[in-house]
Amino acid sequence: MSNKKEPEIKQGPVSDPSSWVDKHGDYLYRYALMRVRNREAAENLVQETFLAALTARKGFTGRSTERTWMVGILKHKVIDTYRKSFREKSISEIQTDEEQTVDSFYDAVGNPGKYPKDWLPDPEKLLSSKEFWEVLKGCMAKLPERTAAAFSMRELDDLDTAEICKELSISPTNLWVILHRARLQLRECLERNWFEKKEDNV
Amino acid sequence: MSNWEEETKIPLITSCKQAARLVSIAIERRLTVRETLTMNIHLWMCKTCTRYRNQIRLLRQAFTRHEEALGNTPASECDCLNAQSKQRIKDALAKSR
Numbered sequence: 001m002s003n004k005k006e007p008e009i010k011q012g013p014v015s016d017p018s019s020w021v022d023k024h025g026d027y028l029y030r031y032a033l034m035r036v037r038n039r040e041a042a043e044n045l046v047q048e049t050f051l052a053a054l055t056a057r058k059g060f061t062g063r064s065t066e067r068t069w070m071v072g073i074l075k076h077k078v079i080d081t082y083r084k085s086f087r088e089k090s091i092s093e094i095q096t097d098e099e100q101t102v103d104s105f106y107d108a109v110g111n112p113g114k115y116p117k118d119w120l121p122d123p124e125k126l127l128s129s130k131e132f133w134e135v136l137k138g139c140m141a142k143l144p145e146r147t148a149a150a151f152s153m154r155e156l157d158d159l160d161t162a163e164i165c166k167e168l169s170i171s172p173t174n175l176w177v178i179l180h181r182a183r184l185q186l187r188e189c190l191e192r193n194w195f196e197k198k199e200d201n202v
Numbered sequence: 203m204s205n206w207e208e209e210t211k212i213p214l215i216t217s218c219k220q221a222a223r224l225v226s227i228a229i230e231r232r233l234t235v236r237e238t239l240t241m242n243i244h245l246w247m248c249k250t251c252t253r254y255r256n257q258i259r260l261l262r263q264a265f266t267r268h269e270e271a272l273g274n275t276p277a278s279e280c281d282c283l284n285a286q287s288k289q290r291i292k293d294a295l296a297k298s299r
Contacts, residue, residue: 017295017299018292018295018296020295021283021288021291021292021295022288025282025283025288025291026281026282026283027272027273029281029282029283030272030281030282031269031272033281034268034272043283043287043291046283046291047290047291047294050291050294050295051294051295051298054295054298054299116250116253116254116257117253118253118256119253119256119257119260123260123263123264126260126264127263127264127267127271128271130271132264133268133271136264155261155262155265156265156268158266161230161231172230172231175230176226176227176230179226179229179230180222180223180226180227183226183258183261184222186261187254187257187258187261190257190261191257
């Protein structure tokens with residue numbers, strides 16, 4: 001605890017709040033943008049995060065980096081947003097809303113022209129491709145709002161069924177249906193917008 | 203809904219629809235012995251669903267590394283706060299100090 005701090009930090013573990021936006025703003029913004037649906041919402045989340053960090057800065061022990069600490073705050077803010085969007089509508093409404101998310105995957109059966117492609121990429125190459133991330137983000141943005149919310153908690157934050165169900169007040173069965181649909185839709189979107197177009201690249 | 207709950211009575215030979223569900227559920231909870239068997243028999247026979255499973259795996263792998271990707275994006279990209287927004291946030295911060 002009483003470790004020597006790095007020389008540039010003189011007034012406790014937190015750096016000067018007026019430097020935060022330049023230091024962490026873009027990262028937090030991208031982090032938020034991955035999880036919410038538009039720039040405005042992401043921007044607001046970043047601002048709220050900084051304001052909350054300002055209030056809580058005395059409690060920051062410096063055990064993690066400043067950025068990790070802020071990401072932790074942002075994560076909670078994002079989940080609050082999700083919770084709100086789930087509270088607005090009942091789960092049965094959500095499901096009817098998303099009923100038309102046609103599982104075209106199933107059409108592929110018996111229709112070789114529409115078979116899922118063998119994505120077979122070199123995962124390293126794929127995951128380090130900036131373009132791939134752009135397409136993936138675009139595909140996530142096309143998911144229905146609450147589907148995207150549940151899916152983000154599961155796949156981006158790696159929360160388990162119990163945690164997600166508690167936050168969103170839904171049943172495990174509901175959650176699994178939502179996640180399955182999200183996967184089908186994302187798969188299809190990626191196939192159309194990346195793998196069919198970029199076969200040479202991957 | 204019964205397809206999602208633990209179910210022991212699903213037939214060993216099943217449709218792609220059911221198999222794809224099992225592939226997805228397997229990520230969320232432990233499948234029963236019966237479910238595992240059903241899924242594997244189907245995957246063994248069905249190229250489509252096997253590919254689907256591989257695609258889902260790749261997707262999941264991608265998501266575990268998204269934070270890395272966030273850090274990699276160069277500052278020149280448009281995925282950044284613009285100067286105006288930055289100023290707005292700075293002002294908000296300054297005001298509440």
